[in-house]
Amino acid sequence: MRITFPHMGNLAVALESIFSSLGAQVVAPPLNKETIALGSRYAPEGACFPFKLVLGNYLQALEEGTDTLIMLGGNGPCRFGYFGNLAGVILQDLGYEFRMVILEGDNFLSQIASLGEELGAGWRDILRVVRLGWYKLAALDQWEALVNQKRAVAGSRVDALYLKGVTLLGQALNINDINEGLNYIQNEINNCLDSSTLKQTPRIAIVGDIYMQVEPFANHNLARLLGERGFAVYRSIYVSSWVKHNFWPPAKKREAQRLLKDAKPYLCSMVGGHGLDTVANTVNYQRQGFHGVIQILPMTCMPEIVAQSLLPKVSRDLDIPILSLVLDEHSAQEGLITRIEAFTDVVRHRYNMSRSEIVGSYDFGK
Amino acid sequence: MKGFLGIDVGSVSTNVVVLTENGEIAAHLYIRTRGQPIRAVQEGLRQIEAMLPADVEIAGVGTTGSARNLTAVLVGADTVKNEITAHAVAASFLVPEAKTILEIGGQDSKIILLRDGVVIDFAMNTVCAAGTGSFLDQQASRLNIPIEEFGDLALQASNSVRIAGRCSVFAESDMIHKQQLGHNLTEIIAGLCEALVRNYLNNVGKGKEILAPVVFQGGVAANVGIKEAFQKALGMEVIVPKYFSVMGAVGAALLAKDQVSKSGRTNFKGFAASDLAYKAGSFECKGCPNLCEVIEIYQDNQVIARWGDRCGKWENLAV
Numbered sequence: 001m002r003i004t005f006p007h008m009g010n011l012a013v014a015l016e017s018i019f020s021s022l023g024a025q026v027v028a029p030p031l032n033k034e035t036i037a038l039g040s041r042y043a044p045e046g047a048c049f050p051f052k053l054v055l056g057n058y059l060q061a062l063e064e065g066t067d068t069l070i071m072l073g074g075n076g077p078c079r080f081g082y083f084g085n086l087a088g089v090i091l092q093d094l095g096y097e098f099r100m101v102i103l104e105g106d107n108f109l110s111q112i113a114s115l116g117e118e119l120g121a122g123w124r125d126i127l128r129v130v131r132l133g134w135y136k137l138a139a140l141d142q143w144e145a146l147v148n149q150k151r152a153v154a155g156s157r158v159d160a161l162y163l164k165g166v167t168l169l170g171q172a173l174n175i176n177d178i179n180e181g182l183n184y185i186q187n188e189i190n191n192c193l194d195s196s197t198l199k200q201t202p203r204i205a206i207v208g209d210i211y212m213q214v215e216p217f218a219n220h221n222l223a224r225l226l227g228e229r230g231f232a233v234y235r236s237i238y239v240s241s242w243v244k245h246n247f248w249p250p251a252k253k254r255e256a257q258r259l260l261k262d263a264k265p266y267l268c269s270m271v272g273g274h275g276l277d278t279v280a281n282t283v284n285y286q287r288q289g290f291h292g293v294i295q296i297l298p299m300t301c302m303p304e305i306v307a308q309s310l311l312p313k314v315s316r317d318l319d320i321p322i323l324s325l326v327l328d329e330h331s332a333q334e335g336l337i338t339r340i341e342a343f344t345d346v347v348r349h350r351y352n353m354s355r356s357e358i359v360g361s362y363d364f365g366k
Numbered sequence: 367m368k369g370f371l372g373i374d375v376g377s378v379s380t381n382v383v384v385l386t387e388n389g390e391i392a393a394h395l396y397i398r399t400r401g402q403p404i405r406a407v408q409e410g411l412r413q414i415e416a417m418l419p420a421d422v423e424i425a426g427v428g429t430t431g432s433a434r435n436l437t438a439v440l441v442g443a444d445t446v447k448n449e450i451t452a453h454a455v456a457a458s459f460l461v462p463e464a465k466t467i468l469e470i471g472g473q474d475s476k477i478i479l480l481r482d483g484v485v486i487d488f489a490m491n492t493v494c495a496a497g498t499g500s501f502l503d504q505q506a507s508r509l510n511i512p513i514e515e516f517g518d519l520a521l522q523a524s525n526s527v528r529i530a531g532r533c534s535v536f537a538e539s540d541m542i543h544k545q546q547l548g549h550n551l552t553e554i555i556a557g558l559c560e561a562l563v564r565n566y567l568n569n570v571g572k573g574k575e576i577l578a579p580v581v582f583q584g585g586v587a588a589n590v591g592i593k594e595a596f597q598k599a600l601g602m603e604v605i606v607p608k609y610f611s612v613m614g615a616v617g618a619a620l621l622a623k624d625q626v627s628k629s630g631r632t633n634f635k636g637f638a639a640s641d642l643a644y645k646a647g648s649f650e651c652k653g654c655p656n657l658c659e660v661i662e663i664y665q666d667n668q669v670i671a672r673w674g675d676r677c678g679k680w681e682n683l684a685v
Contacts, residue, residue, distance in 0.1 A: 030655035217656075221676065312573025315487065326492040334432055335474075339490055342450030346485050353484075 001119060004061035005070040006054040007031045009214030010144065011239045013169065014137035015070060018112065021129040023119040024068075029060040031217040036329050042090055048079060049298040049328050050211035053218060055087050062096045068115070073104035078273030078303050080211065105247040134243075135178045136169050141238040142182065146189050148235060151227030152201045154192040159224070161188050202351040204344075205285040207236045207278045208296040209304050212327060214239055219296055220333055222325075222340075226294075229344045234290070236281040237274070266310045275303030279310055286318045292347035293320060294340075299328040321346050368425040369418065370626070371634070372619025373407065373441065374449065374612065375399060375433035378472025378499050379585055380406035382414045383615035384422065385623065389459065393417040394612045396585075399472075403433040404644045407440050411640035427634045428452075428622030430614050432473075439663050439671040440644055442635035445618070445625045450476055450488050452617030457581050458483040459620055460607050465577040468596065468604070469613075470566070470586035472499040477571045489570050497562035499585045501534045505541065505558065509551065516555060520591025523556035531561030559591035563599050578602045583610040642666060651675055 003024045005015045012028055020026045029035075031053060039056030058069055069091075071084030079086075084102035091098065103111055109130065116126040143165050147158045168181035204226055212219050213235055223233045245255040260268065262280035270276050282293045295311060297304030308324045315322040323343040325336065369392055374381040380403070382395040395414050399406045428445040429437040430452035438446045449471075457467045458480055467478040475498050476490040491498070506513040520526075527544050530536040537558065544554050580602060586592055587610040596604045609616055626632055635642075645664040650657050658675040672680040 032655045032657050034657075309572070316573075316575065321487060324492075335492075338432070338448040338450065339492075341448040342485075342488055342490070345448075345451045346488065349484060350486075 001025065001068055001115070002027050002064075002066045003068040003070060003115075004028055004058065004066040006057040007215065007217070008054075008072075008211060009216070009239055010137055010140040011072075011214070013140055013166070014133040014239075017136050017169075018129050018133035019070075019115075021132065022116050022121045022126070024115070027061050027064045027066045029057065029064060031057060031215070035060060040329055042094065046300055047086075048301050049218060050209070050215075051079065051083055051086070052329065053211075053215070054083050055090060058087055058091060059094075062091065062098060067098055069098050069100045071100065071102050073102045077270070078301075080273065108247065132172075132175065132178075134240075135175050136172065137243075138240045139169060139178050139182045140166070141240040143185055143189075145235065145238065146186065148223045148227065148233040150189055150193055150232070151224065152230045152232050153194065154189070157192050158189050161185055161192075201230065201232045202291040202347060203234060203289075204231045204292045204294060204347060205234045205236065205281070205290050206294050206296060207281045207285070208274065208294075208307075209298060209301055210237050210242060210274055212296045212298055213237050218298075219327065220336055222294070222296065225337065225340055226344065229341070231292075231344060231347070234285070236277065236285075266314055267307070271303050271306045273301065273303030275307040278304060278307035279314065282311060282314055282320075282322065283318065286314075286320045290320065291351050292343065293322045294343070295322065295324045297324065297326055299326050321350065367419070367421050367423070369422040370619040370623040371414075371424050371427045371441075372452075372612075372615035372617065372622065373410065373427070373429045373437050373443075374431040374452065374614030374618055375403050375407060375429070375437045376431040376449070376472050376614070377474075378503070379611070380410050380431075381612040381615040382410040383609070383612050383619050384414060384418055384424070385616065385619040386422075387425075387623075389620075391609060391616065392419065392422060394609060394615070396611045399433075403436055404440065404646065407433075407437050408640040408644070411441070411637055415637040415640070424632070424634050424636075426619075426622035426626035426632045428618035428620075428625070430618040430621075435673065436646075436663065440635075441639050442633040443622070444629065444632050444634070445621045447618060447621050449474075449614050449617075450478060450490060451485070452614045452621065453583065454478045454480060454485045454488075454617070455620050456609075456613040456617035457583065457607070460609065460613075460616065461579065461581050461605060464579050464581045464605075466574075466580045468566070468571075468580060468582045469584040470498055470582075470592070471584040471614075472503075474498060475566055475570050475584075475586075477566075477574055477576075479574060479577075487574065489572075489574060491570050497531060497534070497537075497565050501537075502562075502586065502589065505538065508538075509555075514588070517559070517589035517591035517593070519552045520556040520559045520589075521594060523550070523552040525553050526556035526560055527553050529554070529557040529561040531558075531563075531565035537561060556591060556595075559589070559595040560599070563592060563595040567599060576600060580604050582606050583613045585611050587611070648674070651680065653677075653679060 001024045003019050004027045016026050035056035038059040039052030043052045043055050088100040113126050143162050147162045150158050165185040172178045226233045259276050259280040262284050263276055267279045311322045368387045369384040372383040380397050380399045384392045386392050393414055427441050427443045429443045430447050430449045434446050453469050457464045469476045479487040506516050527549050529540045582604045587606045643666050647662045651660050656676050660680045661674045662669050663671045
């Protein structure tokens with residue numbers, strides 16, 4: 001069995017670990033310009049950027065002889081839930097032969113199990129490798145969150161440590177190894193910090209569409225761009241947090257209630273995708289004293305467009321700068337950087353003013 | 367006398383300004399970029415040097431606009447700043463009481479909200495350039511009207527026809543259909559101005575609190591038809607400052623002045639930079655699957671800067 005899955009942040013590491021441990025041959029070509037070119041060529045024009053990346057990634061893998069395609073489901077609260085089905089039809093029309101497996105929260109384990117059986121793995125092995133994959137995903141997400149928060153102070157050293165962590169995870173054979181690696185990397189990251197400067201770092205939160213948030217290739221590594229400009233970065237979603245909130249019904253219900261509560265009075269129902277999350281999390285970050293919020297969305301994303309139209313009001317009412325970034329396949333970073341730079345100028349200036357230091361760089365004529 | 371040079375290299379125009387120490391504008395220049403930023407910058411330097419009084423010595427340089435990084439390398443800039451901040455700096459300096467800035471340039475349009483001279487919020491078009499200068503340019507040339515007369519024609523109309531403003535393709539086809547039906551040209555142009563203003567306010571200006579005084583700047587502010595349409599739509603007076611077309615460059619000069627007062631020195635290469643042989647090249651880095659397009663800038667056949675890579679391998683390479 002030659003298996004592939006689209007890249008979506010750290011998810012690829014977990015899936016690679018699971019399927020290669022079960023004995024499948026994993027083919028996971030990285031995202032690059034060719035992915036975009038292929039995806040844009042064969043996807044419906046109006047499809048969102050994440051879909052184009054997913055489709056392009058499949059095409060790259062099929063050219064390398066893949067026979068089994070894995071995709072996450074989501075039961076369709078937004079287009080994401082249909083990515084697997086839509087890509088399947090398009091690829092069939094193009095004449096490829098393959099099997100599409102769309103993993104759904106409710107029967108995820110049995111789906112993995114039936115793939116595992118084909119590969120001759122027993123239930124015990126399957127449970128073990130799934131658990132190992134999950135731990136790897138959770139560890140990577142934890143490091144990424146830590147790196148995003150500390151990069152502003154510790155510089156690129158934390159990126160190097162993150163890469164070291166990825167190597168350690170690659171070699172990890174059991175959960176003990178992962179935990180050891182986790183402790184080691186976390187300590188190292190904390191060691192390169194001076195906690196007093198950390199307190200003086202303004203904080204920016206990233207909210208918006210899940211795919212655009214978790215895949216640095218799609219968002220031009222927004223977290224790093226902000227970190228390099230001296231901001232501690234927090235993200236509203238990681239793949240592991242999404243899994244936690246979606247694979248276990250009581251947790252799903254709790255999270256849905258929290259979102260509805262926080263989004264009041266701006267939005268009082270689900271609008272598909274992560275639209276409600278975006279509004280609720282923005283309000284929540286403001287309450288936590290964040291200095292700015294950036295919403296990222298792919299062009300034509302309906303749920304995020306609903307949220308985008310509400311955010312100016314949230315911004316005015318709660319007095320917090322919010323920037324909405326609509327991204328698509330453009331490859332030149334210049335326009336993105338212009339907007340980020342202008343936004344961070346605003347956030348930095350307000351932050352300095354609130355600390356009654358006069359460091360603003362554009363308060364001329366005063 | 368000390369002068370501070372501000373250079374704004376945008377998609378359509380390249381603007382150069384020299385600001386004196388007292389904040390007066392000693393010389394300003396607006397030329398077309400014509401898709402060749404290196405040539406435009408060199409031409410700009412040449413022309414501005416000729417315009418300057420002999421006793422002015424450049425004590426600092428700032429660059430802005432979409433070619434700000436490239437320009438910074440060519441001239442040896444002290445500050446490199448995005449055009450949103452640069453425009454805000456200039457407006458709060460030249461029109462200190464401004465609360466709202468409407469800025470429409472060649473490829474982008476922005477709204478900047480200032481309170482007490484400080485930027486509190488801004489928005490910039492992201493996915494669509496409908497209604498920006500290059501579209502107006504294109505329509506003017508299609509209708510065979512000099513762009514300078516476009517706005518005046520709009521003012522001559524006693525009526526305006528409705529044009530779709532949401533997308534430049536829709537707008538153009540509406541214009542053509544109305545023209546084929548026999549509508550008067552001035553009325554079509556007036557309709558276009560209103561459509562573009564409607565689109566701007568509904569897209570870039572969506573949800574923003576537009577308070578007077580409102581300042582309108584950027585190349586498109588030369589168009590009195592658009593200015594009039596803004597006044598009509600907003601129901602308030604719109605101020606077009608004297609140096610509306612070079613505000614980004616004014617902002618860059620102010621930022622350079624500020625920077626040099628801190629650093630005490632300038633990196634300016636001198637006006638001789640206009641005679642150096644600059645050349646740009648690019649290659650695809652095969653170091654990883656990202657396949658980044660790396661740009662190299664040559665000065666007299668020597669690489670002086672590289673950028674475009676995601677990882678910084680080439681950018682940080684000593685050249």
